[in-house]
Amino acid sequence: MDVRTHETMVTFDHPFRIRGAEGVLPAGTYRVVIDKEQILDLSFIAYRRVATMLHTPAVAAP
Incomplete structure (x- = not known):
């Protein structure tokens, strides 16, 4: 399978x-990765598209 x-x-x-994530994420620049399969x-x-990751x-931790 070609990905x-x-x-x-x-x-x-x-x-x-983001629904499902705890708390508020701060403003800023984030890396987004998208996987697609043929x-x-x-x-x-x-x-x-089979996956999108932020x-x-x-x-x-204290």
Whole structure:
């Protein structure tokens, strides 16, 4: 299976929430990674997104 990975940086100007994540994430620049896999058995080449990951900074424990 052919998998493509695309990586980009996204900047948020304001703090934000993501459903399923605890607390508010601070404004800043975050790395976003998108994985796509090739759809087989088509007469043309096409890909579908199978994963999107937003990398957040680690939280230091006291």
